[in-house]
Amino acid sequence: MPFPQERPRRMRRTEALRSLVRETALAPDDLVWPLFAVPGSRVRNPVKSMPGVFQLSVDELAAEAQAGWDAGVRSVILFGVPEKKDAAGSGAYAEDGIIPRAVRALKEKVPGLIVMTDVCMCEYTDHGHCGLLRPPHSGGPGQELGVDNDATLELLAKEAVAHARAGADVVAPSDMMDGRVAAIREGLDVAGFPDLPILSYAAKFAGAFYGPFRDAAESAPREGPGIPEDRKGYQMDPANAREAMREVALDLAEGADMVMVTPAVPYLDIVRQVRDRFDVPVAAYHVSGEYAMIKAAARAGWIDEERVMLETLLCIRRAGADFVLTYYARDAARLLTGARR
Numbered sequence: 001m002p003f004p005q006e007r008p009r010r011m012r013r014t015e016a017l018r019s020l021v022r023e024t025a026l027a028p029d030d031l032v033w034p035l036f037a038v039p040g041s042r043v044r045n046p047v048k049s050m051p052g053v054f055q056l057s058v059d060e061l062a063a064e065a066q067a068g069w070d071a072g073v074r075s076v077i078l079f080g081v082p083e084k085k086d087a088a089g090s091g092a093y094a095e096d097g098i099i100p101r102a103v104r105a106l107k108e109k110v111p112g113l114i115v116m117t118d119v120c121m122c123e124y125t126d127h128g129h130c131g132l133l134r135p136p137h138s139g140g141p142g143q144e145l146g147v148d149n150d151a152t153l154e155l156l157a158k159e160a161v162a163h164a165r166a167g168a169d170v171v172a173p174s175d176m177m178d179g180r181v182a183a184i185r186e187g188l189d190v191a192g193f194p195d196l197p198i199l200s201y202a203a204k205f206a207g208a209f210y211g212p213f214r215d216a217a218e219s220a221p222r223e224g225p226g227i228p229e230d231r232k233g234y235q236m237d238p239a240n241a242r243e244a245m246r247e248v249a250l251d252l253a254e255g256a257d258m259v260m261v262t263p264a265v266p267y268l269d270i271v272r273q274v275r276d277r278f279d280v281p282v283a284a285y286h287v288s289g290e291y292a293m294i295k296a297a298a299r300a301g302w303i304d305e306e307r308v309m310l311e312t313l314l315c316i317r318r319a320g321a322d323f324v325l326t327y328y329a330r331d332a333a334r335l336l337t338g339a340r341r
């Protein structure tokens with residue numbers, strides 16, 4: 001047997017050699033920290049299914065973001081739980097709604113922070129869907145019950161404008177209505193925000209990984225007549241990769257500046273395909289269920305939480321994500337900046 005010429009091990013001998021040839025880096029500024037704003041003051045409700053994550057009143061949220069900033073986190077994305085939910089989701093586009101209030105507080109407390117806002121209806125509608133529902137019994141031929149895509153677009157645009165007026169740096173529509181990026185772009189342009197970027201949840205897959213998030217955002221669909229039991233009518237089928245490329249292409253054609261794939265780890269092939277096909281910034285959302293699984297295994301003593309967390313985030317970057325939305329943002333940033341010192 002000939003002596004092997006190729007010996008990749010040669011470059012793995014020391015940490016200095018390994019870092020010399022390392023292809024992917026993970027840095028705190030690649031991370032976006034999702035935060036949940038709720039009404040009230042001095043509210044800090046732990047989210048049971050997501051240890052370490054809290055529903056925060058605006059004052060607490062500002063303090064939390066400051067703590068994140070001190071650890072090296074440079075971006076947050078906000079989700080809001082309103083005082084009151086109704087069928088029209090009016091809390092979503094109220095100029096003094098929970099998100100505009102939170103954005104103003106963050107801009108004041110942590111001026112350098114990038115504040116992204118989630119644009120969707122599901123936290124604000126009493127039925128829990130991401131858009132307006134057609135009234136029961138309205139379904140004539142070709143008019144099925146469920147979410148009224150086109151009627152929702154105008155509200156999403158209003159919501160994005162309300163966030164922009166409060167000072168948001170990026171708006172991120174997660175509703176998966178067709179045509180919403182174009183509607184939001186037009187709304188922002190008309191309202192005087194032509195330079196505000198849109199990060200679209202372009203390939204958002206329907207599935208079970210969002211369970212804990214719905215506890216945190218109180219946005220699980222309610223059961224009832226005329227209310228679809230899940231989001232499969234507008235979010236993507238986990239079986240489809242080609243369709244994800246079509247969704248991304250459509251959102252970019254409508255004016256999205258950055259695109260997101262969510263969830264992350266079970267969909268790394270999608271992240272890679274988007275990276276290879278489109279020359280725009282690509283984000284991946286390491287979602288609540290993914291976070292909860294690591295937490296649970298770590299709490300049981302079955303895995304090393306810090307190492308699994310950093311490996312997971314690094315691998316999402318390696319698959320092609322420029323940045324990662326993760327509930328681990330502050331913890332990871334702390335470890336990464338600590339390691340650099």
Ligand SMILES: [Zn+2]
Nearest residue numbers: 120121122130
């Ligand atoms: Zn939604």
